[in-house]
Structure formats: C-alpha cells, structure tokens
Amino acid sequence: MIDGIKYKKILKELPFGYALHKIILDAKGVPVDYEYIEVNEAFEKFIGLEKKDIIGKKITELFPSMDNSDLELIKSYGNVAINNLEVEFEQSSKKMKKWYKVQAYSPKKYYFIAYYIDVANQIKEREVFKSILVSITEGIIATDLFGRIKIINETAELITGFKENELADGNIFEIIGICDGTGKDIFDFINKGGVLKERKNIIKSKTGREVPIEYSISPVKDSNGDIYGIVISFKDITEKISKDKELDYVTYHDSLTGAYNRTFFNNQIENIDKMDNYPLSIIMGDVNGLKLTNDAFGHLMGDRLLKSAADIMKRICRKSDLLVRWGGDEFIILLPKTSYEDVAQISERIKEECLKENIELLNISISLGYDTKKDKDEDIMKIVTNAEEMMYKVKMLESKSTKSRTLKLIINTLHEKSEEDGLHSKNTRKICRLIGEAIGMTKEKISELEILGEIHDIGKVAISKDILNKPGKLNEAEWEEMKKHPQIGYHIVSSSSDIAFLAESVLAHHERYDGTGYPKGLKSDEIPLMARILSIADAYETEVNNRKYREKLKKEEAIAELLKNSGSHFDPKLVRIFIDKVIDKL
Template structure:
C-alpha cells in the first residue's frame, strides 16, 4: 500500500472515530437532543428524548415538529418564534411547556439551530428539562408574597397591591383592619402550636367571608388587613358581619374565635390613604378594648368547664377549696370583697392543669423528673392565663405562689414566710386539707385525726403556723 493510501486510510479512521464520538455525545447526552428535516419530520433523536417523552421509536418517527405543543397556544407561538429565529439567524432560544405521552407537562428550555448537510437544511433542537427549577422558582415567588403560616398574602404583597389599587377607578375603597383577640393569652397558656392553629382558623374564616377579588393579608402576629376595592362602608359592614357570623360556630379546641375589626372608606382621591389606614386601625383598637377582655373571660370560663368535664374529681376539689378559702377569709375578718376574691381564686387555683395531659396528675407511680416539672408548671401556666385579664392580676399572683412553702422549699420561686401572699398561704392549707380528705388513685382518704396531725406536723415547714391554728380551730372546730 502506498504512503498516500495509508494516509487516506488513517484519515478515514479519524473521521469515523470523530463520528463515533459525536454520535455517542448525541445519543447519550444528559439533555434531550433531536433533529427535524425541512418538512418538520423527526429524523433523529437521543435516548434521553425518548425516555422523557415516553414515546416509542415507532411513534416518534411519525411525529412532526409541533405535535408536542398542540393545544398550548402560548408554547406553540414561543416555539414557532424560536424556530423562525433559528432559520433567519442560525440560533434561537425560548422557554416552553411540552406535553409527555402520559399527559403530564414538562417545563423546558428550548434551543434551536439550523444545520446544512449535503445541501439540505435541518433544525437541530436541544431541550433541557427545567421542571424542578421552575417549580422552585414558583415556590420562591409564592413565599415572597405569601404568609407561610396561613397561606394569605403577606405585608410585602399588601403594600404593593395597595399602591396598585389606589386609583380613582377603584373608589370607594375600604380598608379593614383585624386583630385576633387573645392570641398572646393562648400562646402563653397553651404554647405557640395552639396559637398557630388559631391564626390558621381565623385566616380560613376571613377568606370564606370575603369575596373572590378582595385582598386579604396577614401583616404579622395577630394582625390582618383586607382591601376592598369599589366597596362602600355599607357593603364593608356586611362583609365584617358575615366573617363574625362564620366565626361564631368555630372553635380551636375549646377556644372561641374572636377578631376585632375596624374599617375606614376612601371616597375621593383627595383623601390620603395613610390617614385612611390610621383611622381603620384606631377603629379596630377601640373595638378591641371592649371585645378583648370579654373574649378572655369567656375563655377562662371555657377552660374551667373543659377542665371539670375531663376530671370530675378536680371539679369537686376546686369547689371545696373555694368554700374553705371563703371561710378562712371570714375567720380572719377580711372584707367582703377579699372574701369573694379568695373564693374565686380557690375555684381557679388549678386552672393551669388544663395545659397538662389529663393522665399525668392522676398517675399512680413515681413521677419522672420531666413529669414532675410539668406538674409543677401548672402554677405558672395559671398565672399567665389570668395575668392579662382585667381584674384578675392579683388572683394570678396568688395562683402563682400557692405551692410556695413557709420554709422556702416550695415552688416556683422558693419564697419564704411572709414573702408569700397571705391568700396563697390560705389556698395552700385548703388545698392540702381537701386533698388529704379525698380518696386518691394512689392512697385512701385520711381520717380527720390524721389530717389534723399532718397539718400540725407541717406547720412552720409547709404551712404558715398561725393560719394552721386558725384553720383547725375555726374552720374544723377542733
């Protein structure tokens, strides 16, 4: 073989090798890759394209360039424009949606090139599946304009939308401000999980009460806002009434739903939106001053009823402690108001147990350190429940300290002697007496003789010694 023939043979081998590499790249590449002829017929494609679309080779051979985009006008036009650019300029790119064989939609990044082979023109297409990135993009966009907890719009969207809607053609426009009553009370008493449930329920009720085009947003915490375009005061009041009526039949656990609303209507372009917002908020806070305390008192009653329904022994115990506290107040010549306050605080002294699992206080075996910690927390929980309720701040303090001991070894603060409020010292004695006089799951009731011995033995240690003497002589008559 001549030297020239050897060179030609080597060149053929190199060309064949290059073609083999190109074909390997074409067929096994990570992206979808295919070629159409001038008539729009699919003439070549790689494995990825077949895998993603779900069509067999036989089916693909019969499909034309735009079969993927029939019924999707937006994607059809985008692909046509891209191919036109590829024919005119040699290259075109666009985003589109492609329908697979099973009917599912794939978001794609579409690139088109023109190829000239043996005097013929072809369209080479490369597609990158961007479904996941599009989904993440939508999620990011959603999160940037929505409140993560409730799914309503957030403050950012509300502010942008208010600016957009603040035009003469949307007048009259009413702004409604809403504030959930008792959220801090619920968070402090039962934890933020219960508070979050309350907020989600409120968001759902407001959404049901509003119209489809109304803009509802959570501004943060317990505050909500509603933008009502082309809505006068009369219609706004009806929307608020509808929301309140919907809330009447809803509860979160045993807690009623209560939201205070205030609104103001912008009737002319000369009125400043900032002043409309301030007035709406002031009206809401004025309503909250009246509605908030009522809601807290209702919640306290609901808590007590729920506690007693779950534990009838607790109901009997609390009523007896209340009577004993009242008698002690009378024996100590307390005023009528102080006696009544003692009775009420005796009734409520274990209100914090509502937040403790019902089986824990009745456990027969020894408490673990964590269980004992939970049991002792009922004093602080009860305090947090009552501390924000008008007229109950003193009772909250008495409940907080009703398990303190005269010798300073009690809880939660380790107060000693006269540092402990006298009402708390009275509750401590009445609570212990009634507990000892009742059958418990872990022991039988003590006799009166043994109860008195226990009270006397612990006078100066657990109990105020002078109050123990008064209790035994004047209340028990011994």
C-alpha cells in the same frame, strides 16, 4: 465555449473524482452493469486503481463480488442514464472502505457522468456530533435546513414520548410544535447565523400531554463553516415550575392558615392600590382569646382557633378579596371595589358566622375594624391605621366578655377532667373566705381570696387526664409534669384583665415558707399573703377528703400535720389563726 483540450485539463485538475460511464442492459432492457469510458486522476486515487486498469472495464469486473445493494445501485444509475435524470446521495463502500457523496446526471441517453466526493471527514464530524448529542442530558433534536428530524437523543425521547424511528424525517414544528409558528421565520433567522437562547414554550407529547420546556436553537455548521442543519436543545421544566410555585407559595403565604403573609402585602400593595380598585376597603381583624387558649389548651388548640378564624373570613370574602395574616392573631382583608357601607356589612357577616362556629365548645371571636380609600390622594397606610384603631376600640369592648367565657370554659374543662379538682376548688374557696375573715380582711379582699381559692388549680387544665386521675403515687416524670400547673395557671390568669392581679398568688401557691417550694423557691414574706393563706386552705382541704391516691385524715390528724409543717411549709402565724379561729367552723 470551452474547447476539448481545456475541458480535459479542467477534468484532470478537479479535486474530486470524475467518471463517464455507459450503462449496459440485458435482453429485457434492465440495467445490469456499466462500463467506464473516462476518468480523471482524482478518481484514480479515489478508487485506488490506475486509469489503464479502469477504462473499458465494467464495474462487475473491477469488483466481481457484488452484493444486492451494489446491484440496486447499478439499476439507480441506469435509471439516470435512460431517463435523463439527476441524483445526489451519500454512499458507503465496504470494498473501498470509504464514505462518499455522488452527484450523477446523464449527458446523453445510456450514459451518465458521476462526480465522487470523499465525505469521510464530514461523516466523522457528524458521527462525533451525533455521539455528543446522544450523551447530553438535555433533550436534543437535530434537523436539516427544512426542519426534517435527523437525530433525537434518549432524553428527547423520554420528554416527547416518541422514538427516533417514529420521528425520522418528520417536520419538528408539525409533530411536536417545539416553538410557535411554522418555523420558516426561525430558519431564516438561523440561516443568517442567529441563535435562540432560553426560550420557553409548551410542546405536545405523543400522548397529547402538554409539556412546558425551556429551549435553545443553534445552527449546525460543517468544517467549511456552512450551515447544514439546526440543533434544538430543550429540557422539561415541569418540576421547576412546580418548585417555583411552591417557593412562591411559601414566600407569600402563611403556612398555618393559608392566608397571604405580610411579605405579600408589602410587595403587592402598590399593585393593589390603584384607581381600578377604588373604593378600596380594608378590614383589620384580631382573633380574641388566642393567648388564653394557648396557655390553657396548648398551642395546637391555638392553631386550630387561628385556622378556623381564617376559614370563616375566607368563606365570607369574595374571590377578588385578599386575606393577609398581619402577624400573631391579627389579619387584614383587602377588598377592591368595596364601599364603606359594603365593608361594614361584610364585617357583620363575619361576626355572625363566628357565632355559628366553635372548637370543642371554645367560641370563635374576632374584633374587626375597617376603613375605605376612595381616591388616589389618600394614603393607603393611613387607611390601615384607621382600621386598626377602630379594631382596638372594638376589642376593648368585646375582649372582657370573650375572656370571661373562655375562663369559664377552662374551669369547666378542668372539672370535667377531674371531678376531685372541681369539688376541691369549691371547698378551698370556702376555707379561704373563713381565713380571710379571721385575719380581718376587707370584704373586697375576701371576695378576691374566694376567687383565688376557686381558680388556683386552673393550670391543671393542661395536665394529662391520666396524671390527674392516677390512683397511685406519681412517678418522677409525672410529678415534674404536675409541678408545671402553677406556671400554666399564672399565664392563663394573667391573660384576663379582670383577675390578672391574682396571677402572682396562683404562681406562688406551692411555695413553702422555708423556701423549699416551687416554682421560684420564694420564702417567708416573699410569698404573697394570699398565696400563704391559700397553701394552708389547699393542704387542709386535701388532707380531710378522700383522694384516689390515699385515704382521708381525721380532723385531729390534719391539724397535727399543719402544726408539724408550721414554719417550714406554712406561715406559722397563719397556721395558729387557722387552728384557733377557723377549724371549728369546718
């Protein structure tokens, strides 16, 4: 045992304040004061008084201006002295201008010993720590070693929906569920100096909304390196997830049709080409008439055609099937666990569905080919090639009728936009035939010349209806728009193999013999013969019939105009033949 001398020596050398007190009760036995019995040198420095001025004095004598909190502290010490209790707490004294920790116990009834430890530096550290946490833009929650919440910054309040006073001393794992489990294993890990970084989880806000977060957990240490709590930093990643999904969608989807794109196919084909998906079938599809539709009705109509075709294929396909835009007007469908017989039936259903749908009278047609991979030894890209080859064979058979229907639709659309153009085409066709006969063309060439006379203005289908039917003279901008129709017509006609040989004549039918025409400025024999014939038939038919922008000319006046422009606008030899051999037949 330690003898009295040694004990007093130990008390004297203690680095923190020590004081033995006797509690003083009033008549009712209520603690109202206490007296200092013994103190050490550290307590003298702590309180700022010498021992002789402390021993035998009451606390109320040393500090006469006691407030309610001081009186409550006396009662607390009295409870320790009377009931043989132990307490530990931190206390702030305005009188001494100190923050200190108190550890108090009772050696015998009505007495208590208190150790006073200056924690001002620790408090400052904590306040600095708290101010740093509050200022951080991430959500911050600091707890003690039992997970009881001590600090929560404004960002954390916004994310969780809780205010600091609603969470104070609540268990973070029970209230918010910031990470999986009860947290015991996490505290064991943190207490050993471990750190959790960039983990992901979902927490529940005050309203019950699930919030995806990314979080890190670190220990909080005092100036001695002892761990006294943990700090959890986290951020709401809802927007990040949304952006990642959006980026993922943009990366792997075709923006027009919503189908997957070729990048998706290239990245995922190895994951799809697995035993679990065999037999794996592939359909290769090509949307017919896209170029013709783009040239005649514009790319917006072409886009509608592609979207409608994709929608049809999506409707027929199952959820497990994957539609991929292969490029341009081509699509691939990946069909897991689909036999060759089944994929044939699916292809037929797609074709049947196409027949039920059209866009402003424009038929939707998709040429389809398919093949099936039955075992792992087959090359998946060979299956793609087989489906593609079959598709091209089908397209050769279907393309002709599809383009024929589309051309007919284009011509009908033009005639609906402008009745004058419809009548003009029929009359021009007749005049072309007569000129062809007059110069001794073969029946085959005359037939081609008649077709040219009927379709030469097909490019006007893309010209505004207001311009086509304007009663007065076109202004400069309108005229520039009108001058585009030979080029548009060229693209439309060249898209159809049956009449593609007439494309150059359609393009050149507004060229002039002297090279002042458009669009290329061709002259003389550079202009195709059929185009030179057409220009005369076109001009004469226009002159002798009423137009919205002028009255018709008499036959003699029209002939005079042809002669006047012979050699400049028109081929002089052809003008002479027209006047000598054709005019009387009209």
